[in-house]
Amino acid sequence: MKFLLLFIAGGIFSSALVLSEMTKPEKVRAFLDFTGNWDPSLLFVLGSAVLTYGVIFRVVSKTPKPIFESRFEVPQNRKITPKLLIGAAIFGVGWGLSGLCPGPAFAAIFASKGIFTFVIAIMVGMGLSNIIEKFKRAEDIASEL
Amino acid sequence: MNILTLIIAGAMLGVSVGLVFITVGKVAGISSIANGALARNPQQWKLAFLLGLVACGGLLFAFFPSSFSQPDLSNSGLIIGGLLVGFGTRISNGCTAGHGICGNARFSKRSILATLTFITTGALTVFVGGVL
Numbered sequence: 001m002k003f004l005l006l007f008i009a010g011g012i013f014s015s016a017l018v019l020s021e022m023t024k025p026e027k028v029r030a031f032l033d034f035t036g037n038w039d040p041s042l043l044f045v046l047g048s049a050v051l052t053y054g055v056i057f058r059v060v061s062k063t064p065k066p067i068f069e070s071r072f073e074v075p076q077n078r079k080i081t082p083k084l085l086i087g088a089a090i091f092g093v094g095w096g097l098s099g100l101c102p103g104p105a106f107a108a109i110f111a112s113k114g115i116f117t118f119v120i121a122i123m124v125g126m127g128l129s130n131i132i133e134k135f136k137r138a139e140d141i142a143s144e145l
Numbered sequence: 146m147n148i149l150t151l152i153i154a155g156a157m158l159g160v161s162v163g164l165v166f167i168t169v170g171k172v173a174g175i176s177s178i179a180n181g182a183l184a185r186n187p188q189q190w191k192l193a194f195l196l197g198l199v200a201c202g203g204l205l206f207a208f209f210p211s212s213f214s215q216p217d218l219s220n221s222g223l224i225i226g227g228l229l230v231g232f233g234t235r236i237s238n239g240c241t242a243g244h245g246i247c248g249n250a251r252f253s254k255r256s257i258l259a260t261l262t263f264i265t266t267g268a269l270t271v272f273v274g275g276v277l
Contacts, residue, residue: 002168002169002189003189004193005164005168006165006168006197007193009168009194009197010161010196010197010200012157012160012164013158013162014198014199014202015205016158016161017154017202019150019157020146020154021146021212022154023202025214025217026217032264032267032268034272035275041146044151045154048154048159049155052155052156052159053158053250054159054250055159057247066171068169072170072171073171074251075172075248075253075255077255080258083237084237084238084258085237086236087234087236088233088258088260088266089265090236090237091229091237091266092267093266093269094225094233095263096269096270096274097222097225098222098230100216100226101175101230102175102179102241103240106179108213109203110202111202111206111210111214115223117224118224118230119227120227121227122230123179123182123183124227124228125232126183126231126232127183129236
């Protein structure tokens with residue numbers, strides 16, 4: 001049941017991306033083209049998504065627990081770190097270059113060889129950052145000894 | 146494109162990540178879900194979501210191929226773009242979904258700043274690409 005519901009959630013996500021044509025990288029790049037032929041589509045999609053989730057989040061947070069787990073896990077980290085900003089800046093460059101963020105890339109993985117290549121590169125990029133984090137953590141532990 | 150369609154699509158995205166919160170009580174970021182698939186013991190809910198996303202996307206491509214297109218980039222451009230997206234989203238703990246939808250809806254200061262940052266560098270990249 002849990003697997004099925006989460007599978008459906010993933011399906012709704014990609015259906016929404018296809019419906020709004022966010023699976024077309026040139027449309028996403030047109031949203032980022034503020035000085036050119038600006039296409040505000042993504043703003044409506046994102047705005048509506050934030051509003052909808054905002055309502056669901058607030059209502060559901062008042063219930064005792066999620067259906068399949070014992071408690072809600074909301075990120076508690078409030079620190080603005082250089083890592084956050086540098087990471088977001090790097091992501092933005094990749095996003096602007098390609099017009100693809102992780103959601104649409106995965107939804108369109110079968111659409112072309114190019115996007116398949118892109119997804120593989122995403123996974124390699126994530127793997128690299130995981131390796132660096134692991135080294136950093138080992139270093140932090142070592143410096144505390 | 147019709148604004149109503151865009152608003153419905155956005156609401157569907159909200160319902161999708163909302164469903165994750167209702168069922169497993171977690172924040173649904175696609176970058177963290179994808180990264181979860183790389184873990185030694187992947188969490189079942191992440192795999193299920195990713196599978197639904199990919200399978201449904203593939204099915205929709207079969208029926209509506211004109212709703213999809215490919216970035217206008219060479220192979221090396223695609224690889225560089227993907228590496229930056231994968232690396233950047235991991236070190237900032239979120240992407241357009243995790244920060245852009247979930248974090249902003251919670252008024253998380255981190256997510257608001259991250260969103261402003263990636264929209265700014267994304268816009269700068271498109272601008273520079275247009276000038277070159």
